[in-house]
Amino acid sequence: MPTHKAVVTAAIGLHARPAAIFVRAVNETGLPVTITKEGSAGVDARSLLQVMTADFPQGCEVELGISETALDGRLSREKAKEALRTLGELLESQGTV
Numbered sequence: 001m002p003t004h005k006a007v008v009t010a011a012i013g014l015h016a017r018p019a020a021i022f023v024r025a026v027n028e029t030g031l032p033v034t035i036t037k038e039g040s041a042g043v044d045a046r047s048l049l050q051v052m053t054a055d056f057p058q059g060c061e062v063e064l065g066i067s068e069t070a071l072d073g074r075l076s077r078e079k080a081k082e083a084l085r086t087l088g089e090l091l092e093s094q095g096t097v
Contacts, residue, residue, distance in 0.1 A: 006088030
């Protein structure tokens with residue numbers, strides 16, 4: 001499973017506007033991305049409600065992932081890794097805005 005770790009930098013964590021921006025970016029990839037923090041089950045990063053309910057506060061390290069079953073001929077592992085890296089960069093840049 002391709003994964004990428006990132007740190008949530010938005011002052012309010014993944015709530016309200018930062019969460020909406022992140023979820024919109026995930027949906028634009030068209031990929032079934034999950035977001036997980038240590039000690040809890042992963043949630044569907046395409047769902048604003050699930051992301052906000054899971055409570056990802058500022059400074060929280062998260063792991064973004066895409067299931068191996070989502071990878072097929074049109075979606076290579078490298079493209080999946082690149083998408084996760086881009087989403088991770090988004091999470092880490094939200095604290096600088």
